[in-house]
Amino acid sequence: MDELLLRSLTPHVLAILVRRGAGFAAAEDAVQDALVEAIRVWPDDPPRDPKGWLITAAWRKFLDATKAETARRRREDAVEEEPPPGPASGVDDTLQLYFLCAHPSLTPSSAVALTLRAVGGLTTRQIARAYLVPEATMAQRISRAKRTVSGVRFDRPGDVGTVLRVLYLVFNEGYSGDVDLAAEAIRLTRQLAAAIDHPEVAGLLALMLLHHARRAARTAPDGSLVPLADQDRSRWDTGLIAEGIEILQAALARDRLGEFQAQAAIAALHADALTAEETDWVQIVEWYDELVQLTDSPVVRLNRAVAVSEADGPRAGLKALAELDDSLPRYTAVAAYLHERDGDPVTAARLYAEAAHKAPTLAERDHLTRQAARLNASLRL
Template identity: 80%
Template structure:
């Protein structure tokens, strides 16, 4: 059984069951039961129409579950006749499921888990392994999310921005366990782009592709972080870069700029530079100006301070940094970098060590400690 095909079909089958009257939670459970049946029977007897087979079996599983539940007998009018087998409907419910799984009533963590389960077709175990939590914990999270959205009816268009934020959260988790969440986020965003015509969907897809293109160069052979300026650009995936730039250009041509397009434009400028020294930092500052205008994000302002330090000199970057809240994530690391650029190595070393204590993960912490040790060695300490 081809796992990719099954994961692609999962949201379609859930959508069909919901349109026939199943509540979301029961429909999702029925589809998972059908997938278990598929794993058992397809290798010896593969169906001619996998989607139709999954719909038929999932619907029967739903009927069995509903008929055995006395409390749900009020729904007899929904289940009094099983639709006859035949070719599956071509209606695509994927977009509806994206909106449902990213419903504002869900926490970001729950929305991510439900999206990976219902739209991505991942198992609870795979999602738990990817997020490094016990399977029972993830099962509870998914169950609560399903109960929350079971009574939701999307009788008006959902919020594309909310869906994009959920997908971006998935992408930023990167890789852990046997599921590559960055690749999964790209797959889901491609799927979303196929069913909704929105420049920000294209912007997010371009951003993901451009970042993913640098993945092989982000760590060395020992697994240590490699800063962008020191990465082997020959290891970047030029195919993904070309695709990301093409998608971004088409989105920008529609003249409906959004935050993901602006971020993708910054990533494209980094990808376009043959060496770190050739990076067009002045244009990057201009794109960060656009991003700040669109979002007023403190993180965008922090990144702008770095870019300004490269474009106009470290003092200019430090002046911009002084206007920001020092408690911002990575604020101290940026201050360390800019002070190093001014030649104040002692202060930079202290700030790198301080930033290491606040690092969000072990690889970043070790990188910052190495930076502090490097400067201390240069100062003879």
């Protein structure tokens, strides 16, 4: 049984059922039932047209469920005749599913879970394992999300920016359990890029590929974090880097700059440097300036302060940092790094220790604690 094939067909089948008039929740249940049937039947009797088979099976499941409800007659008037089996339509409604799953009425976590279930074709158990929560908790989250979007009309244009933010949230979750969420986000973004010609979709795909190319070098054998400057660049995936840069260049050539294209441009400059010392920090600062204009994000300004310190020295970086709110996530860690570069190990050690207490993940906490211990040890010498 080709699980990847089933997962890739899931959003197409679901979108077709919703397009035919099925409510989102009912359609999703019918598709899941059809997938179970496919897993049972296909190994002994593989269909010539897998997509057409799933559409027919899911539609029958939906009709069966519809007939069992109290409002049977009213529903049957809307779905009177079962379309004949045969080759599936070439129309791809997957894009509408992206918009539906990223509906503004959903919380970010619910939008991510629903996207993974409806568009990604993952099971509730797989999603729960990836997010390290009980399956029952994830099932409730997905059920609430399905109920929320069930009454949403399927004929309105969606917000591409919201869809991209949801996919970026998936990517940033990384991986755990038996589902690699970073790889899944790349797969879904490739799918979206094939369905819609939009430079920001291409920008996000390029950004993901460029970040993912460095994945093998991000951690040491003991699981500890390896900062970008210290990474073994021979372990970077040059194929992904080349693909990401090619996609980015095509997007930038359209002269419709967006935040994901700007972020990808920064990632490309890092990827293009053979050593940390060869990094073109002046250009990176220029791209951060563009990104600030596009987003006015405090987090972007924080990252810009680091780039400024590399381009113009730590004093310039500290000056840029002083303009920001010290309650920002990672502010203290950045301050520690800049004070160390400025030759103040006492302040840097104190700030590293303080940042470790605020770290959102165990890996970051361990890394910052090691930095504080390293400086404190040098001060005792």
